[in-house]
Amino acid sequence: MYKKLASGLIVSCQAAEGEVFHGLGLMRYMAKAAKAGGAAGIRALADEIPSIREETDLPVIGLVKKKYEGSEVYITPTRREADVLLETGCDVIAIDATARPRPQGETTESLFSYIKKAAPGIAVMADCDTLESALVADKIGFDYAGTTMRGYTRETAGIGIPDYAFLKEFCGALRHAKPIAEGGIWEAGQLKKVLECKPYAVVIGTAITRPADITARFTKIMAEMRG
């Protein structure tokens, strides 16, 4: 597992509620395409993992997106979502690891321990937004830490991603967790700059598996140039 993801591209294949491809059962084909293109792993929502497994044998990082009243954490917020992921047989479980309070009195540390106790062989990935959150995750013992939430929390809103200076610090600071660059990579030049920061692996999602967003990015440019 570790070996397979090393220096590899993890393709995020998600169609959550509200997205054009939601509920169409298409992520298995996105995963198939990712594999054909040389991907080392897949990041996917729990519902889609069984069908993705039918198409590929790549390692899968699973997550559940779920909103709870009173908490801003929506990536695998509680053990209820972790239980769903444990059932899928994914190789890694990704959970929010920002400093924001989780629902139901859960903490990042308690959720991490719960998962590791339930399935000692499973790896856990911390979806971080700041260096502090990454250092906490590293200390807790997460196997991977990603920059997933950078730019998507109140504390980091408005920060341009990929945030290379942050990524470089992030990759250098982790002692135990393997650093994964995730978020905002659209173009070749961005990927090259990300790789210069020496992450263990890279996640790209929207630029590969969300054709509506890719189209919108181009049509926005056309509208702007028309004036």
Added chain:
Amino acid sequence: MYKKLASGLIVSCQAAEGEVFHGLGLMRYMAKAAKAGGAAGIRALADEIPSIREETDLPVIGLVKKKYEGSEVYITPTRREADVLLETGCDVIAIDATARPRPQGETTESLFSYIKKAAPGIAVMADCDTLESALVADKIGFDYAGTTMRGYTRETAGIGIPDYAFLKEFCGALRHAKPIAEGGIWEAGQLKKVLECKPYAVVIGTAITRPADITARFTKIMAEMRG
């Protein structure tokens, strides 16, 4: 029709034989995503047009890819493929308009006339590779001329695309046919430079609807940087 394509993005949604998505019936969803992202039109293979029509009301440029012994022309080479396209009710029929000989004694002009006689209301797009081929198409009376074949014929092999200098000349030289930029657009900066050449519309395909190719483009960079 004309009005709808003007200054718009046409998203090519194709999964020909040999491609990862071939035969999976996915192009209807790619077209749906393209529409959601603000596309002005779709370019598609004949087989996929009926299902694409079920998902969107966008104008469709249809083509058939078919190889004949003894000819290098494979985009709607003869009236047999044109007949198939006429049945689909597409708005525009795209045909190869390079100087290469077509199969079965057909010529670009004879095929154009055949289509216009069979369906006077239909528009025809010339898929060109050189300025000469575009000028011939313009004189014949094609409604649209695209740079589709630039870089893909023996005469133009090895030319980097998008070929901006060529595109600018192409757009300036056409008197009747509306110029369409097609081929090689992957990134925002390329699209901006293409738009500066003032094409009537732009086609983007692979960078939006071929996730295996998009993945491969990124994994190639990662392999190169690993050394």
